Every structure is written in structure tokens, then in C-alpha cells.
Amino acid sequence: MNVTYSDKRRKRILELVIEAYVSTALPVGSQLLAHKLRSGLSSATIRNIMADLEEAGYLEQPHTSAGRVPTDRGYRYYVDAVMDLQHLSAEALREFEGRLEPMEYDVDRLLECAGALLVEFAQQAAFVVAPSVKKSTVKQVEFVPLSLRKLLCVMVANEEMVASHIVEIEEPMSRDEAAALSRFVNTELAGLEFASLLISLERRMLSQTDSFYHIVKRALQILQDALSTEPNERFLLQGTRVIIEQPEFSRDPKKAHELLKGLDAEETLVERMRQDLAADSVQVRIGKEVKIPELESCSYVIAPFSFGHDHEMVGGIGVIGPKRMDYLRLRALVEGMGRCLSHCLNLWEQA
Amino acid sequence: MNVTYSDKRRKRILELVIEAYVSTALPVGSQLLAHKLRSGLSSATIRNIMADLEEAGYLEQPHTSAGRVPTDRGYRYYVDAVMDLQHLSAEALREFEGRLEPMEYDVDRLLECAGALLVEFAQQAAFVVAPSVKKSTVKQVEFVPLSLRKLLCVMVANEEMVASHIVEIEEPMSRDEAAALSRFVNTELAGLEFASLLISLERRMLSQTDSFYHIVKRALQILQDALSTEPNERFLLQGTRVIIEQPEFSRDPKKAHELLKGLDAEETLVERMRQDLAADSVQVRIGKEVKIPELESCSYVIAPFSFGHDHEMVGGIGVIGPKRMDYLRLRALVEGMGRCLSHCLNLWEQA
DNA sequence: ATTTAGCACTCATATATTATGAGTGCTAAT
DNA sequence: ATTAGCACTCATAATATATGAGTGCTAAAT
Numbered sequence: 001m002n003v004t005y006s007d008k009r010r011k012r013i014l015e016l017v018i019e020a021y022v023s024t025a026l027p028v029g030s031q032l033l034a035h036k037l038r039s040g041l042s043s044a045t046i047r048n049i050m051a052d053l054e055e056a057g058y059l060e061q062p063h064t065s066a067g068r069v070p071t072d073r074g075y076r077y078y079v080d081a082v083m084d085l086q087h088l089s090a091e092a093l094r095e096f097e098g099r100l101e102p103m104e105y106d107v108d109r110l111l112e113c114a115g116a117l118l119v120e121f122a123q124q125a126a127f128v129v130a131p132s133v134k135k136s137t138v139k140q141v142e143f144v145p146l147s148l149r150k151l152l153c154v155m156v157a158n159e160e161m162v163a164s165h166i167v168e169i170e171e172p173m174s175r176d177e178a179a180a181l182s183r184f185v186n187t188e189l190a191g192l193e194f195a196s197l198l199i200s201l202e203r204r205m206l207s208q209t210d211s212f213y214h215i216v217k218r219a220l221q222i223l224q225d226a227l228s229t230e231p232n233e234r235f236l237l238q239g240t241r242v243i244i245e246q247p248e249f250s251r252d253p254k255k256a257h258e259l260l261k262g263l264d265a266e267e268t269l270v271e272r273m274r275q276d277l278a279a280d281s282v283q284v285r286i287g288k289e290v291k292i293p294e295l296e297s298c299s300y301v302i303a304p305f306s307f308g309h310d311h312e313m314v315g316g317i318g319v320i321g322p323k324r325m326d327y328l329r330l331r332a333l334v335e336g337m338g339r340c341l342s343h344c345l346n347l348w349e350q351a
Numbered sequence: 352m353n354v355t356y357s358d359k360r361r362k363r364i365l366e367l368v369i370e371a372y373v374s375t376a377l378p379v380g381s382q383l384l385a386h387k388l389r390s391g392l393s394s395a396t397i398r399n400i401m402a403d404l405e406e407a408g409y410l411e412q413p414h415t416s417a418g419r420v421p422t423d424r425g426y427r428y429y430v431d432a433v434m435d436l437q438h439l440s441a442e443a444l445r446e447f448e449g450r451l452e453p454m455e456y457d458v459d460r461l462l463e464c465a466g467a468l469l470v471e472f473a474q475q476a477a478f479v480v481a482p483s484v485k486k487s488t489v490k491q492v493e494f495v496p497l498s499l500r501k502l503l504c505v506m507v508a509n510e511e512m513v514a515s516h517i518v519e520i521e522e523p524m525s526r527d528e529a530a531a532l533s534r535f536v537n538t539e540l541a542g543l544e545f546a547s548l549l550i551s552l553e554r555r556m557l558s559q560t561d562s563f564y565h566i567v568k569r570a571l572q573i574l575q576d577a578l579s580t581e582p583n584e585r586f587l588l589q590g591t592r593v594i595i596e597q598p599e600f601s602r603d604p605k606k607a608h609e610l611l612k613g614l615d616a617e618e619t620l621v622e623r624m625r626q627d628l629a630a631d632s633v634q635v636r637i638g639k640e641v642k643i644p645e646l647e648s649c650s651y652v653i654a655p656f657s658f659g660h661d662h663e664m665v666g667g668i669g670v671i672g673p674k675r676m677d678y679l680r681l682r683a684l685v686e687g688m689g690r691c692l693s694h695c696l697n698l699w700e701q702a
Numbered sequence: 703a704t705t706t707a708g709c710a711c712t713c714a715t716a717t718a719t720t721a722t723g724a725g726t727g728c729t730a731a732t
Numbered sequence: 733a734t735t736a737g738c739a740c741t742c743a744t745a746a747t748a749t750a751t752g753a754g755t756g757c758t759a760a761a762t
Contacts (some may be wrong), residue, residue, distance in 0.1 A: 005704095009403065029754055042706050047755070065712045065754045079586065105501065105517035142503075144493050146511060150456065154505055160497060162515050166456035179530075208353065227455065240591045241611040248561075250604040253595055260592035356733090380725055395735050398726070416725050416741045705762070716751075726741075732734075 005049050012037065013049050014058055015082050015123040019119045020071050022326050025247045027067030072287040075299070075323060079284050081326045088304060088336030092121070096340045105348055107161050114341055116319055119239030122333055125263075126237040127300075129273050131315045133163040134194050134227060136308065141185045143178040143222065151178070155194065159197040159308045159349060167225040173218075184215050198224055233315070235266040249295075249324045255297060262294030263320070269295075277304045277316045280333040285295075287323050301330045303338030307345035317341060356400050363388065364400050366433045366581040369421050373677050376598045378418035423638040426650070426674060430635050434679045439687030445474070447691045456699055458512050464585060464694055465668055470590030473684055475672040476614075478651075479587040480624055482666045485545050485578060487659065492536045494529040494573065502529070504577040506545065510700060512661045518576040524569075535566050536574075549575055556648055584645045584666070586617040592648045599648075606648060613645030615673070620646075628655045628667045633686040638674050652681045654689030658696035670693060 014337040016036050020028045030050060037046070050068055053059045058074035061067070070078070096117060103110040111128045118126035136157035144152040146166065154164040173181075191201055201220040208216065240260065243249055249256035263269065272291060276283040282303040288296055302318035318334050321326075347351060367387050371379045381394040381401060388397070401419055404410045407423035412418070421429070447468060454461040462479045469477035487508035495503040495515060497517065505515040524532075543551055552571040556564065591611065594600055600607035614620065623642060627634040633654040639647050653669035669685050670676075 001607075029755090031754080043754095044706050044708090044756095045704080048705090051756075061755085063713065063754095064756095065714075067754065104519070109580070140495065140497065142495050142505075143495065144491065144505065144507070146491065146507060150511070152505070152507060152513060153494065154503070156495070156497060160501070160517060162503060162517065164513050164515055166511060166513065168455070229460070241615065243607070244595060244604055244607055244611070250608075253601040253604055253607075256595055256604075257592070257601075260595070264592065347526060378725090382725080393735050394725090395727095395737090396733085399734090402727075412726085414742065415727095416723095416743075418725065703762100705760105707760080708758090710755105710757090712755075714751105714753095717749080717755075719746100719748075722744085724741105724743095726739105728739090729737090730741105731736080 010053060011082050013046065014070075014074060014078060016070055016159060017050070017053075017059060018074065018078050022324055023322060027034040027062055027069050029067035032067070033340070072289070072323070075286045075327070076289070077326050079286070079331075086328055088332045091183055092333075093340060094143055096337060097343065100344045101347070102341060103344075105160065107159075109343070110344060111315075111317070112238070114337055115236055115238040118317065118319055118333070118337055119242060122319045122321075122330055123245070124319040124325065124330070125237065125239040125243050126317070126319050127263075128234075128236045129270055129277070129302075129316040130164060130236060131231055131313045132230055133157045133161050134230045136161060138185070138190050138194050138197065140190070141182060141223070143173070145173045145175060145178050148172045153222050155223075155226065156193065157313075158191075159313050159345070160340055161313075162346055163226075163230060165226040165229060167222050168206055169218075169222065181215060181219055181222075184212075185219055194227060194230075196350070198227065233270060235270050237263055241249050243321065246322050248324065255285075255299065258294050259298055262292055262298070264291070265294070268292055273302055273318075274318055276302050277314055280304055282331055282338065284327055286333060288333050295320075297323060299325055299327075301325075301327070301334045303334045305338045305341035305345070307342060307349060309349075315341075354594045359398060361404060362433050364397065365421075365425060365429060368401075368404075368410060368419055369425065369429050369433075372420055373675055376675060378413055378420050380418035383418070418647045423640070423674070426637045426678070427640070430637070430678050430682075437679055437683045443459045443684075444687055444691060447492055447688060447696065451691060451695045452698070455697075456511065458510075458696070461692070461695060462666075462668070463589070465688055466587055466589040469668065469670055469684070469688055470593060473670045473672075473681055474593050474596070475589065475670040475676065475681070476590040477593050477668070477670050478589070478614075479585075480621055480628070480653075480667040481585045481587060483581055484512050485581045485583055486509045487512060487664055488544050489536070489541050489548065491541070492533060492574070494524070494532050496524045496526060496529050499523045502573065504573050506574075506577065508545070508664075509542075510664050510696070512664075514577075514581060516577040516580060518573050520569075520573065532566060532570055532573075535563075536570055544580075545578060549578065584621060587620050588614055594672065597673050598647055599675065609645050610649055610671075613643055613649070616643070616645070619643055624653055624667055627653050628665055631655055633682055633689065635678055635682060637640060646671075648674060650676055650678075652676075652685045653679070655691035656689045656696070658693060658700060660700075666692075 016033055017028045020032060029045040033046045034041060034043040050059060057071060058077055059068040060071050062069060099117060100110060102111060103113050111130050115126040117127050133155055136159055139158040140156040142154040146152055149168055151169050152164055152166050152168055156162050189197060201216055205216045205220060243259060244256050284301050286299045298320060300318050300320035302316045304314055304316050306314045317337055319330055367384055368379045372384060381397040384397045385392060386395040388442060401410060408422060409428055410419040411422050413420060451461060451464060454464050463483050466477040466479050470519055484506055487510055490509040491507040493505040497503050500519055501517055502520050503515055503517050507513050525638045540548060552567055554569045556571060593609050594610060635652050637650045649671055651669050651671040653667045655665055657666050672679055
């Protein structure tokens with residue numbers, strides 16, 4: 001009954017529908033496509049093909065006499081099989097590096113700046129999933145007595161991320177004692193993961209009865225305190241401003257509100273994104289795939305970045321916005337930014 | 352020609368108009384007021400008084416046959432002369448303290464948490480103008496060599512705010528050298544303002560030729576580098592989500608966009624707010640008074656908080672939103688939060 | 703076997719028309 | 733000084749009526 005159309009042409013039509021819809025936010029009709037597709041095909045034929053694509057679940061109509069709009073599945077197919085691979089232009093990459101390298105040695109500022117760059121270039125909200133020292137290994141720990149009851153604990157990770165916390169101590173500590181304690185931790189515990197440090201120290205405390213016992217106990221108490229407020233990873237969000245500029249949201253502020261609410265649930269989101277990062281390449285999540293009810297009308301693109309001697313520190317950066325986004329451009333952009341971050345972070349480390 | 356009405360009654364009417372408008376976002380008519388004002392006055396009289404208030408510039412009509420809406424001047428008069436002083440309830444204050452005190456010794460987290468609390472209680476966007484170490488005085492500086500070319504410079508302010516930066520060094524430094532350098536800075540420069548530290552060191556470098564010269568020079572180089580990336584103050588913004596929930600903005604997303612754009616210009620805003628903080632009490636800025644074109648349809652309430660031995664560290668916290676806001680409640684809330692912050696920060700310091 | 707012209711049909715959007723009614727200012731009586 | 737009464741205004745809502753972009757289907761053309 002149905003005529004079969006060449007797969008190539010079907011793809012081309014889907015591609016054009018998506019591209020037109022992405023740039024205009026308006027349902028795409030057969031006439032428009034007949035014009036864009038300079039193949040001399042008539043709108044009637046296009047209509048047939050579109051009906052075909054609709055039946056296959058790639059397109060849908062907002063209402064009977066309207067043009068077509070891509071479905072989640074349509075976008076997915078486009079991303080996987082239709083759109084070609086595009087990399088970030090060399091100039092753009094150089095610009096990024098030029099603006100990120102000067103953030104020397106300050107991971108937090110670097111990530112914030114990278115997010116801001118993404119907002120600017122993508123005109124979408126940007127996020128960063130930043131790894132914390134906790135996940136890293138001990139390079140150096142420094143104890144600095146501040147007063148009788150307070151002590152600053154400076155933790156330097158192997159990748160030279162720094163976290164410092166003021167902790168309360170039960171009995172005062174002299175500078176010499178502090179230095180000794182630092183020396184002990186640095187020689188005995190360097191290379192351990194911060195997160196496992198406490199367990200290791202605890203075990204050691206139980207097995208030892210000699211003079212070290214006291215030192216171990218104090219170190220444990222302080223580090224316990226200092227690490228307790230460190231999150232496992234932080235979620236930075238930037239550019240909420242540009243969200244309400246998107247036509248889908250300014251037309252219907254409720255949707256914007258929903259998105260913002262979805263973004264508030266950082267933990268759920270970070271958990272979801274950890275899976276994407278495990279893939280070790282740029283990922284696109286579309287609508288329902290995000291698996292968070294409030295974000296079902298949104299998509300995000302996320303790229304991993306990594307640093308550390310063994311690339312054991314992994315984070316992610318990306319953009320999030322309405323499903324109607326320029327996946328081709330944004331994937332290239334986000335991937336480039338991920339690479340760029342890795343580049344900068346590793347560059348610093350070698351110094 | 353004009354009848355004169357008792358000032359008391361005029362005030363009462365203005366008060367009611369503002370309160371009704373604040374809670375409904377709808378122009379207020381004479382009938383409604385006649386009901387609220389249980390004085391048996393007829394709507395006609397109210398109309399006369401309202402016409403009076405309009406002529407005096409306190410009210411305006413969106414269009415001829417509509418009720419009245421307060422003008423900037425109306426709000427201002429209300430805030431200054433009509434609304435009575437209200438303080439935050441003791442329970443609320445206790446709740447704030449209970450949620451802020453556990454953020455022990457981490458000023459950044461404390462301020463972020465305070466902002467989040469304001470968002471929650473005020474249902475408005477909240478901001479914090481946070482003072483930086485730069486404005487404070489040296490309590491302790493610690494140099495920690497990380498590698499041949501990198502060194503961690505930990506700066507502890509008198510109020511125990513901590514900032515650390517990794518800086519690049521030209522020639523390697525041993526731990527002993529670093530300790531000596533720390534000792535030098537801590538004994539010679541403690542109590543100086545970080546911002547003026549460089550000038551002081553420079554002067555000293557010029558006047559000295561002895562063995563200290565080298566130490567001074569190195570300290571200067573490192574601190575110069577470490578301080579260069581420290582901002583004078585930071586501007587934290589939270590709760591942009593609740594902004595679009597306000598009826599004025601969800602009705603007209605352009606306004607929301609304008610507000611968000613105005614909030615992006617942090618420097619201008621911080622500069623404006625510094626003036627408010629100088630007043631050393633809670634301040635209300637309404638519409639044009641904000642003096643930032645994009646924020647002319649907004650108001651903010653800001654309260655100072657201070658800490659340090661001589662209360663020399665000053666910051667601000669507040670809420671920003673549409674002009675139609677509950678000034679009475681918000682002023683009390685913001686003022687309470689300011690007090691609460693001061694309280695917490697000083698509490699920590701004493702420990 | 704495709705393709706396409708043609709046509710009837712749908713339905714969101716735009717435009718015009720007409721209530722509706724909340725609210726006003728003014729005047730004259732209280 | 734207050735208010736009842738009335739004519740007037742004007743945003744908003746309701747209703748009816750094009751308009752036209754877009755569709756599906758059929759039958760003819762390639």
C-alpha cells in the first residue's frame with residue numbers, strides 16, 4: 001500500500017525539518033521544504049514522505065492543519081545518524097584557550113570562566129559538574145594553627161586542587177606540633193585518596209599503640225572535620241538569564257519555571273550525568289531520556305574533561321536548554337570546551 | 352477649591368492602597384478601600400482623597416477607568432513615613448541562627464546559606480555583597496612549596512577568612528625557605544591591610560639593601576601574584592528562579608529579561624550598594640532610586656553585616672524584586688538576616 | 703511505480719464587533 | 733465635609749467571522 005522512499009531522501013527531509021524548526025521554532029510545512037530541498041520535488045511528494053516519517057515516529061503535528069515538529073525520537077535519530085560530525089573551529093578553540101589559560105592554577109575560576117564562555121557562545125544555560133578534592137589523592141596537607149581553638153587545614157590534591165577548612169580543636173597546637181603533624185601526613189599518607197584517608201587512619205589508630213597513636217588520632221580528628229563539609233562534586237549553573245530568552249520559555253513562562261525547578265534538584269541531575277561521563281565522550285540527552293520529569297521538555301549536551309596524572313579526576317561541562325537546540329553546533333562547542341578544559345588543566349599540572 | 356483632608360486619613364488610604372496592590376498586583380479601586388477602611392466613609396470620599404494623593408504624586412492610574420497604583424514616590428513615602436517599624440520575630444531569628452551557625456568557620460558557605468534562606472523566606476531573589484580578604488588585615492600568611500615552579504600562598508585574614516592561590520615562582524623554594532618567608536611576613540606585616548601590603552613591601556624593598564632585601568622581594572612577588580586575582584568584593588545572586596514566578600514578570604517576560612540583564616552588571620550594582628552600606632542600617636531602594644536603567648522597575652532591600660575586631664569588614668545582604676514588594680515584611684526579614692550574619696561571624700571569631 | 707496537480711477539509715491565528723463592568727470625575731443635595 | 737447619583741471611559745471578555753497555511757487523498761501525468 002505505502003510507497004517506499006529512498007532512505008537517503010527521508011534522512012534529508014528529517015534533517016531539513018529539524019534544522020528549519022531549530023532556527024524558527026515554528027512547525028515546518030511541506031512547501032517550505034520543497035523550496036529548501038532544491039530537487040524539484042513537489043510539496044505533495046514531500047507531504048507523503050513527511051507522513052511516512054510521522055508514522056515512523058520521527059515527526060509529529062501539533063494539530064491537524066499544522067506543519068511538522070520533530071519528536072524526541074526524531075531528534076535522537078538526527079543526532080545519531082543524520083547530522084555529521086563537526087568539530088569546533090580552530091579559531092574558536094584558540095579563543096577558548098586564550099581566555100582559559102590565564103586562569104592559572106585556580107580550578108574553580110577556570111570552571112566558572114569556562115561556563116561563562118559556553119553561555120556566551122551557545123546562548124544557552126551552561127553547567128559544570130566539578131570534581132572535588134575528596135575524590136582525589138593526597139599530595140600535601142598543611143596544618144596551620146590560627147588560635148588556641150582553631151586550626152586551618154589545607155589540603156592539596158595531587159592535581160593541585162586546594163581546599164582549606166578551619167576546624168575547631170580540643171587542645172591547642174603549637175606551630176612545631178603542626179609542622180610535625182603535616183610532615184607525618186605528607187610522608188605517610190601521600191598518594192591516598194582523600195575519601196579513603198579516614199578509614200586508613202582509623203585502621204592505623206587501632207593497630208598502633210606507640211607514640212604515633214596520638215599523632216594519628218589528632219590527624220584523624222582534624223581531617224574528619226575538614227573533609228566532612230567537602231561535597232563529592234559541585235554543580236555549577238550559569239546563564240539562567242538566557243533561558244528565558246528562548247521563545248519556548250518566554251511564550252510560556254510556566255515551562256521556564258519547570259526547567260528552573262528541575263535544575264534545582266542538583267543531586268538527581270548530577271547522578272544522571274555521572275552516567276554520561278562514564279561514556280568518556282560527548283553525550284546528548286534529549287527530553288525523556290534525561291529521565292527527570294521536570295526536564296522532559298529539555299535536552300542537554302555534556303562533555304567530559306579529565307586531569308590528574310592518570311586522568312583519574314573526571315568532571316563534565318555542558319549546556320542545557322529546550323529540546324529545540326542546535327545539536328550539531330552545540331555538540332561541537334561542548335566537546336571543544338571539554339577538550340580545552342582537559343588541555344588547560346593538564347598544562348598547569350606539568351609546570 | 353480643593354478640600355483638605357486630614358493627613359492621618361490620607362496616610363491610611365495610601366497604606367491600604369499599597370498593601371492591597373502588593374498582595375494582589377491589581378490596581379486598587381475606591382470601593383474596595385471603602386470596604387477595607389471600616390470607617391463608614393463612602394467610595395466617593397475615598398475617590399476624592401485618592402485624586403488628592405494622585406495629584407500629590409503618590410498614586411497613579413494605569414488608565415482612566417482603572418484603580419490606583421502606587422508610584423515610586425508613593426512607595427517611598429510609605430516606607431519612610433507610613434509603615435511602622437517591624438522586627439523579625441524571635442522564632443524566625445532563632446531558626447536563622449540555627450541554620451547558619453553550623454556553617455562553622457566557612458564564610459563563603461555561610462553567606463551562600465544565608466542567601467538561600469532569604470530566597471526561601473522572602474520568595475524573592477537574594478544577593479550578597481561579600482567582602483574579600485583583600486579589604487582585611489593580615490593575620491597570617493603561609494607559603495607552601497608544591498613543586499619546583501609552584502607555590503601555594505595561603506592568606507588568613509584577621510577575621511579568619513582564608514584565601515589561597517597557587518602562584519608560579521621563578522626559582523624553587525625549599526620548605527625551610529618557605530617557613531622563613533612565612534615567619535618574616537607574619538612578624539613584620541601582621542595587622543596590615545592586604546591591599547596595602549604590596550605598597551608597604553615595595554617601600555621597604557627600596558629602602559633596604561641588607562640580607563632582607565631578597566626576602567622582601569620574593570614575598571612581594573608572590574603576594575602580588577596571589578592578590579592580583581582576588582576581587583575587591585564578590586556579588587552572589589541566588590533565587591533567579593523565583594523571579595519569574597512574580598506575576599509582573601511572568602505576564603511580561605521582557606521585564607524579567609531586563610531585570611536579569613541589570614543583575615548581570617555586577618560592578619555597577621555593587622558600587623551603588625556600597626553607598627547603601629555606608630549608611631550602616633537597612634536601606635530600601637525603589638525603582639528609579641536604584642539608578643540603573645535596567646532595574647528601574649525593581650526595588651531592593653539591603654542590610655549591612657559586619658565583623659572583625661573593629662567591625663571593619665562590611666558586607667551586605669538583601670533581596671531584589673519588582674517594586675511591588677512587601678517592604679514591611681522584607682525590611683524586617685533582611686534586617687534580621689543582616690544582624691544574624693553579624694552575630695554568627697562575630698561568634699566564630701571569639702572562639 | 704513515482705510523482706504531482708488539484709481539491710476539500712481542518713484549525714490556529716487574526717480581525718472586527720459587541721457587550722460587560724469596574725472604576726472614574728463631577729455635580730448637586732445633604 | 734460628605735455622599736448619592738449619573739454620565740463617561742476603557743480594559744477585558746465574549747462572540748462571530750475571515751484568512752490562510754497546511755494537511756490528506758485521489759486521480760491524472762510522467
